[in-house]
Amino acid sequence: MRAHPAGPRHADVLPHDPIYAPPADLARLEPAIWPQGAARNADGELTLAGTAISQLVDTHSTPLVVLDEQDFRDRARDYAQAFDGADVFYAGKAFLCKAVARWVAQEGLHLDVCTGGELAVALAAGFDPSRLALHGNNKSVAELRQALEVGVGRIVIDSMNELDRLDALCAEMGVTAHVLIRITVGVEAHTHEFIATAHEDQKFGFSLANGAADAAIARAVNSAHLHLLGVHSHIGSQIFDTAGFEVSAHRMVQLLAQVAKDHQIELEELDLGGGLGIAYVAGDKPAQVRDIAESLRLIVRRECELAGIAVPRLSVEPGRALIGPAGVTLYEVGTVKPVELGNGMTRTYVSVDGGISDNIRTALYDADYTCIVANRVSQAPAVLSRVVGKHCESGDVVVKDVWLPGDVRPGDVLAVAATGAYCRSMASNYNHVPRPAVVAIKDGHSQVVVRRETLDDLLRLDVG
Numbered sequence: 001m002r003a004h005p006a007g008p009r010h011a012d013v014l015p016h017d018p019i020y021a022p023p024a025d026l027a028r029l030e031p032a033i034w035p036q037g038a039a040r041n042a043d044g045e046l047t048l049a050g051t052a053i054s055q056l057v058d059t060h061s062t063p064l065v066v067l068d069e070q071d072f073r074d075r076a077r078d079y080a081q082a083f084d085g086a087d088v089f090y091a092g093k094a095f096l097c098k099a100v101a102r103w104v105a106q107e108g109l110h111l112d113v114c115t116g117g118e119l120a121v122a123l124a125a126g127f128d129p130s131r132l133a134l135h136g137n138n139k140s141v142a143e144l145r146q147a148l149e150v151g152v153g154r155i156v157i158d159s160m161n162e163l164d165r166l167d168a169l170c171a172e173m174g175v176t177a178h179v180l181i182r183i184t185v186g187v188e189a190h191t192h193e194f195i196a197t198a199h200e201d202q203k204f205g206f207s208l209a210n211g212a213a214d215a216a217i218a219r220a221v222n223s224a225h226l227h228l229l230g231v232h233s234h235i236g237s238q239i240f241d242t243a244g245f246e247v248s249a250h251r252m253v254q255l256l257a258q259v260a261k262d263h264q265i266e267l268e269e270l271d272l273g274g275g276l277g278i279a280y281v282a283g284d285k286p287a288q289v290r291d292i293a294e295s296l297r298l299i300v301r302r303e304c305e306l307a308g309i310a311v312p313r314l315s316v317e318p319g320r321a322l323i324g325p326a327g328v329t330l331y332e333v334g335t336v337k338p339v340e341l342g343n344g345m346t347r348t349y350v351s352v353d354g355g356i357s358d359n360i361r362t363a364l365y366d367a368d369y370t371c372i373v374a375n376r377v378s379q380a381p382a383v384l385s386r387v388v389g390k391h392c393e394s395g396d397v398v399v400k401d402v403w404l405p406g407d408v409r410p411g412d413v414l415a416v417a418a419t420g421a422y423c424r425s426m427a428s429n430y431n432h433v434p435r436p437a438v439v440a441i442k443d444g445h446s447q448v449v450v451r452r453e454t455l456d457d458l459l460r461l462d463v464g
């Protein structure tokens with residue numbers, strides 16, 4: 001590939017590049033990528049949990065985020081089973097609304113929130129506050145106060161300022177806060193590779209390397225108002241194998257052993273965070289939750305034995321792995337434009353009625369997605385396509401490269417897979433485009449769980 005000044009996604013496509021070979025069957029729904037309830041009906045139309053997408057589009061319009069409720073629930077159950085004896089916190093930042101908070105509660109999971117806004121959604125859903133953890137590197141006094149008032153089960157402390165702030169608030173309110181200290185362990189993990197370093201150059205947590213972690217733990221241990229439950233680490237996102245978790249678990253148990261020696265206390269809890277990856281495109285093969293659970297347990301047990309300390313209660317915080325694969329975004333095609341690339345190849349730009357405002361991940365992280373024409377099956381030869389949005393940005397790309405049938409046309413419905421996590425939750429109103437509705441489907445029934453934003457909603461904020 002040759003570089004392009006606008007970035008890697010604009011690099012030249014070369015005809016001999018093997019990744020640009022069309023798949024054998026354009027209509028195929030790769031099971032690892034699509035929700036469990038995805039199928040094609042006799043007309044070739046996509047159905048989700050028994051509902052034809054034409055019906056969803058007629059009722060709810062596009063763009064539309066569709067959540068396969070059973071898919072989410074089954075993944076939550078798999079996690080709960082694999083981590084039996086540990087606590088599973090769903091990371092609400094991946095996507096949170098009241099319905100999802102209720103599913104999380106019904107499946108017996110705990111819930112992570114990291115702002116007053118996420119806390120408000122959890123409370124509005126009736127989520128048991130004692131099963132919440134509050135994260136964030138800059139929680140306000142108001143957020144901390146509310147967490148203490150409603151009885152949030154765990155507050156994950158990220159800085160010395162926060163330690164002081166929380167300590168003072170507890171003294172003033174006459175309460176004890178149950179806290180974890182967030183540690184940065186010097187592991188940076190993404191997809192296929194991880195880097196283990198001796199230092200951390202990022203905003204979260206207390207570094208193991210420079211004594212920051214020790215100082216925070218000592219400060220919490222010596223506070224009359226804080227009950228230190230344990231330590232927390234989160235090493236990254238969209239991780240495909242267990243190696244990074246293993247290094248992090250090793251370092252965290254070393255820390256627990258050091259705490260036992262320095263302070264004569266054995267901390268009860270060890271939270272190893274989230275980050276397990278999912279399949280976005282063909283060929284993605286994330287680790288199985290069972291394998292991750294097994295390997296983490298083994299490491300923690302072995303390291304604790306070596307260090308001569310009791311095995312702490314483990315917790316994990318999956319976000320993407322639970323909600324990502326359950327989500328599909330439906331768009332209507334508005335324009336189709338073939339563009340000559342000057343090397344004998346053509347790229348077909350397919351514009352849809354959403355874009356960077358409902359899925360910023362492609363622009364932000366150079367993320368890969370795949371999509372299909374969802375309203376019909378076509379025998380037309382495949383064309384190399386790029387799905388773009390309606391925003392005034394050339395980086396407004398939803399799917400960088402995908403083979404679509406050559407007769408893709410205005411009015412077709414495209415379904416983009418694996419958009420349940422970090423899409424609607426990161427949505428914006430850029431270009432004053434209202435944010436899409438979210439519909440949950442189960443057993444052939446669809447239910448709006450977040451309604452579509454309207455122009456009235458947008459104008460209501462603009463007080464002139």
Ligand SMILES: *Cc1c(COP(=O)(O)O)cnc(C)c1O
Pocket residue numbers: 091093094112135234236237238273274275276317318319320321421
């Ligand atoms: C983002 C985040 C998670 C969830 O990450 P996923 O990659 O969605 O699993 C868990 N814990 C913390 C502290 C996070 O910041």
